[in-house]
Amino acid sequence: MGACCLMAIEKLSDGRWKADIEPVKGKRFRKIFKTKGEAQRFEASCRAKLVDNKDWSPKPKDKRRLSELMQLWYDLHGHSLRYAAGRLRKLLYLAKRLRDPVAIRLDPHVYANDRRLRMEAGTSPKTLNNELGYLRAVYNELRGLGVIDYPNPLELVKPLRVQERELSWLTNEQIAELLEAIRTGCDNPHVEVIVLICLATGARWSEAEKLKQHSVRNRVITFSGTKSGKVRSVPISAELEARIIRHWREHGQPNSAITAFRRALARTTIKLPKGQAAHALRHTFASHFIQNGGxxxxxxxxxxxxxxxxxxxxxxLAPDHLQDALRFGPISASIPAL
Incomplete structure (x- = not known):
């Protein structure tokens, strides 16, 4: 009977004919006719609907593997994102680690176990949470596009708890020490001006390093091509504007200067957590901004x-926050005066 579950015609004791038809599981029709020909025509009608009506035609099982869905996600959506190629590489690496299962059968337990092994091997929880977000996005985006019609198998998997790191920032004395180390022993002329831009605007190192001449005018720096994809403008002093323009006139556009910056930082007494070297400049701007009442x-x-x-x-770091700690702390009134 082809793809149908049941199609039967039988003669009843009273001479009539019964058609018992189940074109697809869950849709069963029983009907009694006076003649066998009527019952057969009814059966033929059901056969036609089975072919023509997609709701009556059982869908083939989706046997596409996880890597295939990842490539489809990239072709249909991911290619438009920033760092798209890098994202795809990370996804395909993850598919390989999971042994590239049939995508619809991705087992949350298998995924969670692999995640545990990687964390024990030193992969940070933040990186693992990012990957979970990337995987979920593949399923969610393809379901929204109609490429798949089943739920995200990782929908209920919770991200790992990430221990928040203390943000490192420089004191005024440390800023002076850093600038002195740059001015007296740095072999790259671009380092100092990049550091000054970061400290004055809170810019990321890459944003300050890639700044174009037309982005500095009327004592305002405009950052484009940012991490968020949005353009933002930050006022600067006339002195810094003149310093930047003079630097460009004498040395041209900045090139890759991060290595020279790290060497200069290593010559100071400043100790920063791993991974926070240049980003500490951004934290420094933000911390001083809030401490000064911003x-x-x-x-x-x-x-x-x-x-x-x-x-x-x-x-x-806000001043009123710090004063509240003094005013409302449990021993603020119990310490005798000296």
Whole structure:
């Protein structure tokens, strides 16, 4: 009977004919006719619907593997994202680690176990959470496009809890020490001006390093090609503007200077956590901004954070926050005067 579950015609004791038809599982029709020909025509009608009506035709099982879905995601959507090629490489590496299962049968337990092994081997929880987000995005985007019609198998997998790291920032004395080390022993002339831009605007190192001449005018720096993809502008002093323009006139556009910066930093007494060398300049701007009474919402706009929650990491440095610790702490009134 082809793809149907049941199609039967039988003669009843009273001479009539019964058609018992189940074209697809869950859709069963029983009908009694006066003649066998009527019953047969009814059966033929059901056969035709089975062919013509997609709701009556059982869908073939989706046997595409995880790597195939990843490539489809890239071709249909991912190619438009920043760092798209790098994202695809990470996804395909993950598919290989998971032994490239049939995508619809990706087992959350297998995924979670592999995640545990990688964390024990030294992969950071933040990296693993990013990968979970990338995997979920593949399924969600393809389902939205109609490429797949089943739920995301990792929908209920929770991200790992990430221990928030203390943000390192430089004191005024450390800033002076760093600039002195750059001025007296740095072999790259671009390092100092990049550091000054980062300290004055909270820019990321890459944003300051790739700055174009037309982006500095009327005492405002405009950053484009940012991490968030949004353009933002930050005012600077007339002195810094003149310093930047003079530097470009004498040395041209900055080139890759991060290695020279790290060498200069190593010659100081400043100790920063791994991975926070150049980014500490951004933290330094934000920390001093809040300590000096700056508004947290204004800081969000200056830094280009997409959500205020990211900027709130600096809120504890606000002067009123610090004074509240003194005023409302449990032993503030119990210590005798000297």
């Amino acid at each position: 508004n947290i919402v204004t800081l969000q706009r200056i830094l280009g954070h997409s959500s205020l929650a990211m900027t709130m990491r600096y809120a504890h």
